Ligand SMILES: Nc1ncnc2c1ncn2[C@@H]1O[C@H](COP(=O)(O)OP(=O)(O)O)[C@@H](O)[C@H]1O
């Protein structure tokens with residue numbers, strides 16, 4: 001088990017190197033550059049001075065080497081825009097994204113599995129058709145559009161929910177206000193993974209229900225509830241767990257859009273700000289953090305998988 | 317002797333595009349207390365569907381009992397509701413299946429799967445059920461039962477898994493054990509061991525066994541009586557000793573001739589008769605066996621023969637008298653109807 005984890009961590013390091021390298025070169029290839037996006041009135045000489053101060057006159061490969069050296073010592077540099085350390089800017093925002101994504105995963109997985117199971121059990125009937133239809137709609141409607149529609153309906157028209165923001169924190173925190181703020185972002189972000197979970201649970205469940213061991217369990221005189229929710233579901237969930245791992249990157253990219261629409265000041269909206277202002281160190285820092293989250297969550301998914309499926313015993 | 321099971325005119329169908337396709341069409345037979353009855357027929361004869369109908373499991377798999385009665389211990393199972401049927405399943409009638417690997421749930425331990433069989437029907441604690449499960453495992457001849465309890469199905473061999481299945485089926489002392497090709501997936505030595513175990517358990521527990529097999533050799537070894545099925549119909553029912561001495565139906569004779577000789581391979585195809593079992597949506601109009609039968613006449617192709625009593629047996633063949641006489645006069649000659 002330990003060997004498996006170490007092995008996976010080793011692979012992750014290589015992956016992180018590749019991802020940061022590609023990102024670093026890509027942002028440096030993009031037209032403009034940080035000085036182009038600076039709003040201050042600067043003369044060409046002043047610009048040149050800034051470029052030299054930031055080291056932007058060096059070849060890309062040298063700059064990547066410097067960046068990597070610093071990053072390995074835990075220094076992700078200083079944000080161009082705010083002159084704060086990148087680490088600080090990220091950790092100011094990260095908790096909000098964690099809140100949003102954790103709630104979204106809990107919501108999507110619970111609801112998705114329940115709906116998927118219903119769809120499988122009612123296969124071919126009205127409920128199943130309705131669920132399939134809704135899943136297709138859910139997958140094809142863009143979340144920014146749906147988000148705006150939600151705001152129009154629940155915030156502008158009905159005035160039930162705040163249109164934007166993370167709600168008061170610290171002393172002023174209040175659970176009801178908090179939930180009112182987070183509910184729309186969670187639902188909209190769920191739309192990026194929920195339909196997949198529903199459809200995957202459905203097909204997995206259908207496959208399991210037709211297995212011989214389900215017949216055996218009925219032959220033993222089990223109540224239908226036990227047949228479906230203990231024996232069948234336990235097997236059906238094994239592949240669903242892998243799919244959740246696959247969906248996490250999608251969830252994070254969905255967070256970028258959702259956070260921007262709802263003014264949710266997490267890391268997703270931060271990356272938009274960073275990219276718009278060509279804040280290279282910040283973009284790089286966020287890339288590192290997001291890659292790390294994806295890698296770690298996949299590791300967790302694999303560990304859970306081996307716990308749930310007794311046939312996967314020797315991970316090493 | 318008292319009857320434990322009486323199946324009368326059972327018709328079971330599966331939902332097809334236009335209405336039900338009858339996989340079992342008017343099957344009648346009975347099983348006495350303490351008796352082993354074998355149902356024999358080629359693959360696709362409706363043997364499994366018959367057993368699944370008795371268990372009332374067909375309705376979970378897109379099928380339905382369309383007609384007939386299944387009298388178990390004097391009560392008609394076809395009239396039971398789902399909950400009444402659940403209480404009978406696995407407690408009074410148990411069933412074991414062909415593929416012992418896929419028939420066990422891969423994610424639960426052997427101990428959990430046996431003890432739940434007990435707990436579905438008897439009030440006791442999980443701990444007590446596990447102790448009972450351990451006893452059952454020794455009863456079916458598994459070594460180190462305590463260790464086995466904690467193992468998963470994939471950690472056991474095919475023969476061990478089938479013993480686990482049997483232990484599960486015996487958990488509540490059933491009066492009738494239905495075994496649907498329990499040894500088909502096993503090799504010959506293991507097959508012999510499992511069959512021996514079933515025989516021993518039947519005697520010890522005083523239960524009846526309905527053993528399904530496509531191998532008439534197994535049936536001859538195991539049973540008191542044999543039911544020959546073909547394409548959803550019963551062709552012949554007879555005492556085992558009678559049937560090996562002299563089959564009354566051409567199909568029975570073909571099956572017997574397919575039993576391998578000492579040096580031969582055990583085949584599933586009928587070597588002495590050409591053709592294959594008809595598909596359910598293209599059944600012949602008359603006798604279902606007629607297209608492959610060397611004795612078939614005009615009557616056989618147009619009218620279906622009823623199952624009638626003849627001597628000590630039941631036979632569905634228009635030419636049973638002719639067949640018996642022919643067999644008598646040509647006794648000893650092999651390959652009568654090889655074309
Ligand atoms: N779930 C099902 N749906 C449709 N047809 C089925 C189903 N189960 C069995 N049948 C059909 O019923 C016939 C008899 O099958 P079966 O009883 O399994 O034969 P066997 O004698 O080999 O056990 C076959 O033609 C098979 O195709």
Ligand SMILES: [Mg+2]
Nearest residue numbers: 363364496497
């Ligand atoms: Mg079968």
